[in-house]
Amino acid sequence: MMIQMLMDLIITETFSLVLAAISLILLYRRYSGTSTTKNSPPSPPKLPIIGNLHQLKGPYIHRSLQALSQRHSAPDLMLLHFGSFPVIVVSSAEAATQVFKTHDLTFSSRPKLTAYGKLLYNYKDVASAPYGEYWRQVKSICVLNLLSSKRVRSYRGVREEETKIMINNIEQYSFSSSGRAVDLSKMFARLTIDILTTVALGRKYSSKDDVDGKMFEELLKEFMGYLACPIIGDVIPWIGWFSHFSGLHAKIDKVAKRLDEFLDRAVQEHVDRRSKSTTASIDHGGHVNHTGDDRTDEDQKDFVDVLLEIQEGNLAAGFPFDIVTIKALILDMFAGGTDTTYTVLEWAMTELLRHPKVMRRLQNEVRGIVGNRDLTEDDLIGMDYLRAVIKETLRLHPPFSVIFRLSTEDVTIKGYNIKANTRVILNMWQIGRDPMSYNKVEEFEPERFLNSPMEYKGNDFQFIPFGVGRRGCPGTHFAISATEIVLASLVHKFDWALPNGAKPIDIDMTESTGATTHRKHPLKAIASPYFSCG
Secondary structure, eight states: OHHHHHHHHHHHHHHHHHHHHHHHHHHHHHHHOOOOOTTOOOOOOOBTTTBTGGGOOSSOHHHHHHHHHHHTTOSSEEEEEETTEEEEEEOSHHHHHIIIIITTTTTOBOOOOHHHHHHTTTTTSTTTSOSSHHHHHHHHHIIIIISSHHHHHHTHHHHHHHHHHHHHHHHHHHHHTTTOOEEHHHHHHHHHHHHHHHHHHSSOOOOTTOHHHHHHHHHHHHHHHHHTOOOGGGTSGGGTHHHHHHTHHHHHHHHHHHHHHHHHHHHHHHHHHHHHOSSTTOOOTTOOOOOOSSOOTGGGOOHHHHHHHHHHTTOSTTSOOOHHHHHHHHHHHHHHHHHHHHHHHHHHHHHHHHOHHHHHHHHHHHHHHHOSSOOOGGGGGGOHHHHHHHHHHHHHOOSSSEEEEEOOSOEEETTEEEOTTOEEEEEHHHHTTOTTTOSSTTSOOGGGGTTOOOOTTSOSTTOOTTOOGGGSOTTHHHHHHHHHHHHHHHHHHEEEEOGGGOOGGGOOOOBOOSSSOOBSSOOEEEEEESSOOO
16 A cells, blocks of 8 residues: 555656646746747647657558648658657658758668667667668678678578468468468468578478477567657657656567577577588588579578678678677568568558459469469569569558658758758658659559669669668568569469458558558458469
8 A cells, every 4th residue: 555655656746747847848938939940841830848749640650740741831841849859751752862862871870769779789780770880881791691682592492482381371271261261461471480580590480389489479579569669768868767667668678688588599509500510511400401593502501600600700800790790680680571571462462452453464474474383483584563563562551661860960951951960750651652753642553663664772762662872771682582472472373352252442451550561450361272282
């Protein structure tokens, strides 16, 4: 009883102090006035303490920012305040070109967010590291050694093998449960994790008896959830204590600790195996024997193998490349690689089910090229409509609807003055719907990308689903390679229908909240084998 009374007293006193502080600031601003930067972008009125946070209506920041920019006649740039921090929202291809091409160096850093620091080894990964020499070095290691075109091609056998396993599972389910819908969302999540664990850690963790695998999958879900979790101290630092008081920090710390322990075991397995090997290229034990053409021992190395070689050979001269950095980079691969591929596949199949004519055209293309044999990545070369479908999916449903940057110096954009240390939000979801770039922006029309020069690299600012500039996603080729073979295989082997006689217009398009924009509800459909998968 006494403890409860004490807690009630603490809470009462705390809120009294907050209200008093707000009152004092309101009085101060009323009588002293505040200075504003000249030539600032259009900005809606803000409140003391919270700035414009109260104007972010609903659970989807990309939609809320679009509504705000339209309401306040700010189609290109808009100035907001999230608590005490100024934030520039970039909402058009034209503005994105000036910000991330003309002034890319100025906007190549990221704000330090609490969850990223806790979960990603104090910003030792590529995604969250501040711009500077360390970031340049680790990105170079990823681009040249983990995610190069040659390395991605070397994992062709993994993609083909895991895709075939998924297709066989769907066929077996359709035979044993005729008329029952397949949970495609669950299938895609399993597939992407199996591909990533194989190429990153050397083996799958999806066995029913694999306790580590089940734990890791759950941890990965919590990890992605906390990455997107808003923490009040990141926008209003002087009340950052609230997240400690609520237990949020402790929960994040617990997930970070358990992930660290899992990665420690995975890395140690590789260290032990390497120490027993007569050469660094010999593959042992848990490694999957990949299939495909032109395979070499070099191709069999997983990400941990490659990173340990870099560490042991002092190939990362000039900065400390230790086990912590290795674990941070591996975690980065899972953060950026699993949800990205899973999300694109989920939305692509959703749109195909909503648009039967597009589905039939894609099936005709794939089946015309492959016939009644197993599809391989060689077949993908001639599938132009497949690539158009994926691009149109990414236009409407970019995996990361918004990305965050930080300005490092004063700069002028479109005549507006942007101060150093201003946070920047690039609304990629809105840019994909910019009427200045596309006709019928809400319609799913893959034909718009046929014979189009636009690619995924971020050079075409009206189409930037994987980001732009120096901080653009280095894993784009990895994600697209998996997406293409999986989507082509699904429409090649099966005809698809909606369960319970539902019509395409009935499909629920509600989005989830989180770091990546999934469907809120699982995608389920009935598969009817067209070609035998045996």
